[in-house]
Amino acid sequence: MIKSHLLKRVFYQCWDWEDFKAGMYKGKVQDESLFYESKNLFLNPKELRKAMLSVCNEWPISTEYNLANTGRNRRAWLGRSSNCLHHNATENTVRIVWRSLTEEEKARANEIAESVINEWEMEYFKNA
Numbered sequence: 001m002i003k004s005h006l007l008k009r010v011f012y013q014c015w016d017w018e019d020f021k022a023g024m025y026k027g028k029v030q031d032e033s034l035f036y037e038s039k040n041l042f043l044n045p046k047e048l049r050k051a052m053l054s055v056c057n058e059w060p061i062s063t064e065y066n067l068a069n070t071g072r073n074r075r076a077w078l079g080r081s082s083n084c085l086h087h088n089a090t091e092n093t094v095r096i097v098w099r100s101l102t103e104e105e106k107a108r109a110n111e112i113a114e115s116v117i118n119e120w121e122m123e124y125f126k127n128a
Helices: 032-045 045-059 060-067 074-087 091-100 101-128
Strands: none
Touching: 032 045, 032 074, 032 091, 032 101, 045 060, 045 074, 045 101, 060 074, 060 101, 074 091, 074 101
16 A cells, blocks of 8 residues: 555646536536436446546545545545546535435445555656
């Protein structure tokens, strides 16, 4: 495991964040179909991991801003952003989905997120 306390917080303007540009922070809850797409993503570990890795690769500014800041809930951001990138779900939709998951399902999603964060940190330090 990487020593996360060695990460230095970085700052970007919100209009530079890819997640902002994709509409993740639009305040509304979306239609029921996106609820089920988000839930299905959380329930499919292989697809969830793939979506989380895609976020790290396709949204480098948002990823660095959120994962280099260890004071944030990095696992939650990764779950919300993977749903946004995967099928355009807003964070409010994903929060509702999260509350519908069992503790076991949440633990599995958090383990996947933690694994992806650790991989991102290794790459981040390697390229620093």
